[in-house]
Amino acid sequence: MTGGYDDLLAYLRRWDGRRRRAELLAALPRGLAVGLALGLAVALLSRARPWLTRGETMQVTALLLLVATATAALLVLLRRRTPAEQARFADRQFGLRERMVAAVEIHAGTLDADAAVAARQLQDALNAAAGVNAERQLPLSSRWRDWLPGAAALALLAVALWLPNPQEAILRQQRAVAAEVAQQAANLEALAEEIAADETLTPEQQAALQQPLDAALAALAEPDISRESAVAALSAAETELRRLDQQFDGANLSQALAQAGLGGDGASGLAQALQAGDAARGGAAAAELAGELGGMDAATRTDLAAELAAAAEALAATDEALAESLAAAADALNEGDTATASAALNEAAAALNERAAVAQQAATAADRLDSARQAVAQAGESGTTAGMAQGEASGDQSGGAGDATTGGAGGEDDGGGSAAGEGATGGEGTANGGPSPGGGHVESVYVPPSAELGEEGQAMELEVQCLGDPSTCGPVGGQSPSPLPSAAGAGGQVPYDQVLGDYRAAAFESLAAGDIPLRLQGIIRDYFAALEP
Known part of the structure; x- marks a missing residue:
């Protein structure tokens, strides 16, 4: 009796193992589809905001695929079924008309039967089990429809990875x-x-x-x-x-x-x-x-x-x-x-x-x-971006020098307007893109002519309208301008060494406030460095 029941359990375990393999074939496409869908979500999110590069997205997708398929496989392989559950599946899958369930329940004592009936029922169950063709009645195959979600996710992921991602440079x-x-x-x-x-x-x-x-x-x-x-x-x-x-x-x-x-x-x-x-x-x-x-x-x-x-x-x-x-x-x-x-x-x-x-x-x-x-x-900064920024800075600086030249030449100051105008348009080329003394890497910085300064300072005209009408200029970089020293002499002229520090301090305050574009901050620093006596 016991030996016959062990043979029955061997049939049930063999069929349950084949059932697991069939379920595994059905779970793998679903696991792959889930992993690819998650990878697609990662790729789309990386296109919406700077997050991962293309190579990193592929690595993450591969990891998600591995995790998803491994999880699906483990859920199938690690599941344990009782003999009663195995028997119910066998009766349903192979058409055994409850023979397996009856044999298991009689042996477990949940179904009352005398010894003779139990022996005949067990023998009948073993005979029916011997006639089962598990390879034909429980084939190990995968339906092509199961792979469609994964194939669609893979195609979309390939497109998302193939198209250039503007967020990657950022x-x-x-x-x-x-x-x-x-x-x-x-x-x-x-x-x-x-x-x-x-x-x-x-x-x-x-x-x-x-x-x-x-x-x-x-x-x-x-x-x-x-x-x-x-x-x-x-x-x-x-x-x-x-x-x-x-x-x-x-x-x-x-x-x-x-x-x-x-x-x-x-x-x-x-x-x-x-x-x-x-x-x-x-x-x-x-x-x-x-x-x-x-x-x-x-x-x-x-x-x-x-x-x-x-x-x-x-x-x-x-x-x-x-x-x-x-x-x-x-x-x-x-x-x-x-x-x-x-x-x-x-x-x-x-x-x-x-x-x-x-x-x-x-x-x-x-x-x-x-x-x-x-x-x-x-x-x-890439070489192209840096080159464009340098070109723009040179263009802006050349334009600024031109404005300064125009302002200096057009001033109606009898005290020294012509001198300032000549200084701005002199033949040294500093206002037109030539190297300026003390300018470092900047090639387009306007620098006033150098002056020999004595103890009292040399009077030079500042080519800004703010001296005549400060209200037209407004605060520098959101800061209140520092008070300038009183002009020495007539016509808006001040000692050069006295006014330079005030303008430099105001400019550096604006730099510290972060109101100046990055590509201009170095130019401004070099400009004031070149103005040092």
């Missing part, structure tokens, strides 16, 4: 920008660590230099930051570091000494350095002056003491340590103590050298930010 550019932003962020972190490890800087100086870097790093750390936003953040940090460079290099000293400078022959080198805002040269001049005190006569030392006292008073609110050193030197000279005066001037030299070192650190950091800004601005 995606590559975005990835290039993201990679460049990450690289420059790492460089800024290294720069911040260098500043923090510089023992020659005070904590206050380190904090001042690191603050722009921290702001730029915070902006670059924002997810999915655009190239424009990254360039604006780097430009703002660079502008702040340039300002710190000028501040530490002595620009504030120059302003403080504008009305009370060191004008005597004895301190002319120190005076010129401080008035020019050159801390390094001022430190060297102060040290040189300290060594010359012993050879000065009494009258020269008296004049020098007065000049140093005046300078100390002028610098008291700007640089207290430097002012104290100059005042100590002046007092010592008045008392005839050249040794103490020399020591005080050496202290002043040390203070100026410290300012110069900080200014140099700020300038170096600003230069590295400038390189980072240019790298981010050029990230993802």
Whole structure:
């Protein structure tokens, strides 16, 4: 009895295995259709927005196909059926008239039958099972209609991959920008660590230099930051570091000494350095002056003491340590103590050298930010795109130079209009596309003729209508324009060295605000660099 039932179970397991293979043949087309449909959805989504490249879409589709078909196969192969379920399928598929189900239920005790009846029923079930032709009654075949959905999805996917995807260029550019932003962020972190490890800087100086870097790093750390936003953040940090460079290099000293400078022959080198805002040269001049005190006569030392006292008073609110050193030197000279005066001037030299070192650190950091800004601005640009942008920039700049020339020549200023017009249309070719001095990579930057500047500055006419009627110009780049110095002389003329800083500051404020197109930002920076005396 038990042996006969085991034979029945062997038939049921063999038929269930064939059933699984038939179901697997039917499930594979469905799995392929699902995988291809998902791949098609990925391809269409990548055409609607920058997401995946063509090669990546194919890789994702292959992975989806593998997952979908494997899932369909596993659902078939891992399903377990009880003997009663196998028996019901066999009776239904092979027309066995409930023989298999009755035999299983009798053996399980769910159907009552005496031993003789049970034995005859089991033997009848085994005889019927032996007569089953499973290969004919349960064929392993696949219907062609089952493959139609997958074939349609494959055709649509092939078309979607074959047609050019306009989003792919945008995606590559975005990835290039993201990679460049990450690289420059790492460089800024290294720069911040260098500043923090510089023992020659005070904590206050380190904090001042690191603050722009921290702001730029915070902006670059924002997810999915655009190239424009990254360039604006780097430009703002660079502008702040340039300002710190000028501040530490002595620009504030120059302003403080504008009305009370060191004008005597004895301190002319120190005076010129401080008035020019050159801390390094001022430190060297102060040290040189300290060594010359012993050879000065009494009258020269008296004049020098007065000049140093005046300078100390002028610098008291700007640089207290430097002012104290100059005042100590002046007092010592008045008392005839050249040794103490020399020591005080050496202290002043040390203070100026410290300012110069900080200014140099700020300038170096600003230069590295400038390189980072240019790298981010050029990230993802193809040669053709870069060439078109350069051509457009050259065209725009040539047009701007032409406007400036027209404006200069057409001005009705009796004080110097013709001179400005000649400067704008001179034969050096700077307004018509020729290389301009100091212009770097820019080949179409208008640069006014160079001027020999004395201590008072040379009066030159500015070719802008804003001087005559500021209301016609409006704010620059959304910012309120910085007040200009009062014109020196008649006819809208101002000292060249006094007005340049105001215009440069206003332009850099606009760059930091991100209102200037990327292809013009480098031109503007080179323009003002070329205008430097």
